[in-house]
Amino acid sequence: QVQLVESGGGLVQPGGSLRLSCAASGFIFSSAFMKWSRQAPGKEREWVASITGSGGNRYYADSVKGRFTISRDNAKNTVYLQMNNLKPEDTAVYYCGKDPYWGQGTQVTVSS
Numbered sequence: 001q002v003q004l005v006e007s008g009g010g011l012v013q014p015g016g017s018l019r020l021s022c023a024a025s026g027f028i029f030s031s032a033f034m035k036w037s038r039q040a041p042g043k044e045r046e047w048v049a050s051i052t053g054s055g056g057n058r059y060y061a062d063s064v065k066g067r068f069t070i071s072r073d074n075a076k077n078t079v080y081l082q083m084n085n086l087k088p089e090d091t092a093v094y095y096c097g098k099d100p101y102w103g104q105g106t107q108v109t110v111s112s
Contacts, residue, residue, distance in 0.1 A: 003024070004097065005104070006094065006103045006105055007020070010107075014087055014110055014111075016086050017086065018086065019080055021078055021080055023077060023078050024078065024098065025077060030074040031053040033050060033051070033053060033098065034070075035099075036049045036070060037097060038092035038093065038095065038108075039092055039093050040089075041091075041092075048081070048094070050070065051079065058070050069082040086110045088110050090108060091109050092107075092108060094106050
């Protein structure tokens with residue numbers, strides 16, 4: 001069955017960086033369109049970034065463009081989200097997904 005396991009979240013100061021990872025299994029990863037989304041307390045889930053199977057095309061929400069980078073390693077069945085210049089408003093649970101499946105999420109907290 002499809003499994004998506006996120007890791008790499010934590011507490012970071014404003015301006016800091018984190019790299020999230022998502023280990024995938026149960027499907028042909030190299031052809032899968034992968035996504036990251038996030039959900040902050042009291043808010044609806046928000047799409048963050050997506051990447052095509054080859055990694056040749058990447059898409060970002062305006063709120064993270066220029067600060068976040070989505071990438072993938074098809075040999076490792078893993079998708080990443082590099083997050084730089086983090087802001088308090090980036091605080092959320094981050095999820096990776098391949099429609100219609102999503103992982104359990106990893107908490108990112110940006111606070112001084």
